[in-house]
Amino acid sequence: MCGAWNAVVEELPVGPLLKAPNYQLGKPFELVRLDHVSADAARLKTGINELDRVCGGGIVPGSTLLLGGDPGIGKSTLLLQGLAGLNKENCRCIYISGEEAVDQIQRRATRLGIKDSALEVATNTSVGDIAATLQANPPHLFVIDSIQTMYTGNLDSAAGSVGQVRSSAQSLSQFAKEFGSAVILVGHVTKDGQIAGPRVLEHMVDTVLYFEGERTHQYRVLRAVKNRFGPTDEIGIFEMTNRGLIEAENPSESFIGARNGNVAGSAIFAGIEGSRPILVEFQALVSSSPFSTPRRAVVGWDAGRLAMILAVLESRCDVKFNGKDVYLNVTGGLRINEPAADLAAAAALISSLSGKTIINNAVIFGEIGLTAEIRPVAQIDARIKEAKKLGFEHVYTPSGGRTSKTSLQISEIDRLQQLVDALGVRE
């Protein structure tokens, strides 16, 4: 293309490669037969089950992890607690902070009850100094908190710029591979377009974990979005307390525990996150709108999905939301991505509009198609089992897909209209 930058491409003259003038051979390298590769070295386990599971059963030696999240969400807390756990396993770990002084880290460790750990800590921001320090006696694992504070002397730009963040991450990751030490890089998600945030690093690391949650809620969710050594749909759930993060061993109980009886606009969704069933509450509020363009607001779910369900309800089931503000909220601060939540969202919306409550003690799940059909979802048995465990008595489910018997009362739903009829919209 004329008039464009970088449009001229340099090429070697066509001909036999090795005979080309000025062609330089590189250095030969060693090839390894696949069946001669030594067995996987044991993974490093922090003892925090929620963290180890999300990593795919522990951290792989020599690998690079990126832990991203909003500032203040609890990344440093999680890692300090995790490293203290690892240290108990005769594993040498080092925590390097570019943000906090050593006495600040010690104060935090005291608050978290891990002051007596053999974990080694330091404050430093120079990648060169860190490599020089670690190579004398490479640890099993080291943490860099955060990558945005690091700089390499090879570049002139300031710490935190895209170039510095990339080049620091690359050097640290290379060091990790060469010396067999795993490295965890902390990356703050920047509000303004993620410049120099974790996104620019995702392709160069082995595992990307995000720590999410509403800062005003006590729950935090650790989610794997990329993992060369494990599944990516696992989540770990924690509760933030003043003694640090506590694993939520029974997340369903945590998420629906605070429920306030059976009210209109509330539906309990039996979901699956990774390998685990989790019950959460969907709440909807539909009210007359004072605006010419009514508001649609959603927390913890996809706004596009809400728009689709409202459209299906309006055009296929004649349930009208025009002139109404619609708010949808997943309680507890969890973000749901499963399409199986469609039916729970629809139930909460219809119930709020009609003022009629959903049968007490019922859970609901199913994917809604554009013709208002209800599509089957995965792992129906596991969802029903979790509902039973938590004392629910009734299940709204797409038909089929069940392989084991249950004592719960089952209502099969094939068309969205059946739900609308059951929750009778008052005109």
Ligand SMILES: Nc1ncnc2c1ncn2[C@@H]1O[C@H](COP(=O)(O)OP(=O)(O)O)[C@@H](O)[C@H]1O
């Ligand atoms: N002295 C304290 N007492 C109780 N909670 C605290 C204290 N200091 C920090 N926290 C909690 O820890 C959170 C900060 O976690 P931190 O691990 O520093 O986040 P990040 O590393 O992601 O920026 C705060 O939002 C707060 O909830």
Ligand SMILES: [Mg+2]
């Ligand atoms: Mg921090």
